[in-house]
Amino acid sequence: MSFVNFSKREVQLKIVYYGPGLCGKTTNLQTIHATINPHAKGSLTSVATSKDRTLFFDFMPLVAQAIDGYTTRFQVYTVPGQVMYNTTRRLVLRGADGVVFVADSQWSKTAENVESFADLEENLRLQGDHIDQIPYVLQYNKRDLPDVAPVHYLEYTLNNRAARRPAFMAVAPDGRGVFETLNMIARMVLNRFVKQHSRREAESPEMVLV
């Protein structure tokens, strides 16, 4: 659920990075934060354990000129991946306008990826969203590691719904695929936002074809 302030001419949109523990969600944000144009970013805040595992979430605001006459703010979050933090994941997912599902490409992580995707689907459902209705993209991360599954296999296991979604290969610490992923989800979220807000006109009586 996006937020519009006509008085301040500002649109706020929320993007959540989701995926199993240690797949590289936090690293995506760190790479974006370290390399993005300074005028586009706010500070990166992590609510983490002493061992650097995400406890609550990471949060980073980004600002863009994406809608004519409005300032567009993207609030970017990551969820903690560990299975036991499901309550926290639900909290962070609230009101999300778009999701990046980060998968760990290693063969050994196949089951965790699938479990996490099912968990995303379920948590979206619990908040009244449906995975097929919300903008999301997939990112197959850690492509630099030796024992990774081929992309067609990841597509087969994770990107197998009726509508195929954009998917990107990535090496998050090196930046490979990181901005491609971010730009695609931002684009998809914006397109949906604009479409939802033009619907009123489309629904006006003279436009309805019976």
Add this chain to the structure above:
Amino acid sequence: MAKVLNEGDVARMRKVLLELLDRSEADGCVVCDSGGYVLAQEGRGTTDPLLLSALGAGVFAASRELARILGEDEFSAVFHQGERKSIFLRAVTPEVLLVIIFSNTANVGLVRLYASPAALAMRAVFEELDAGVHRDDPERAFVLTEGGDLFGAAPPDKDR
């Protein structure tokens, strides 16, 4: 669908918040929703309202879970006390939260006292919003700005 605030909503909230700050002698306040969106902001001490909202929404959600463990419906307010500054979080609706920041020269009793009517007054705004009462929203024509990628890495030499 989006939550939409028009000039009228913003003006009404501003009035409520300024009155609250004036009476309670608090420094500043932010109104946010459970998803972490910043809905309104007034006063000082809120230099990073986006982060305050993200964390405030998180704190409040966590406190709601704590309440559930105790068999309470929810805690209507949460208070964090610091050496010099403190923060008071007050539920406005189940989805909206009022975050008040104050120096410890102000009185937490006053903050607590005036937070309640402020929350009630703002609840009315959001209930009307949800009910779609006499909305007079501006033309909702959003046009995407032309251009290539929204975000990209800064050129390396800009770091110097």
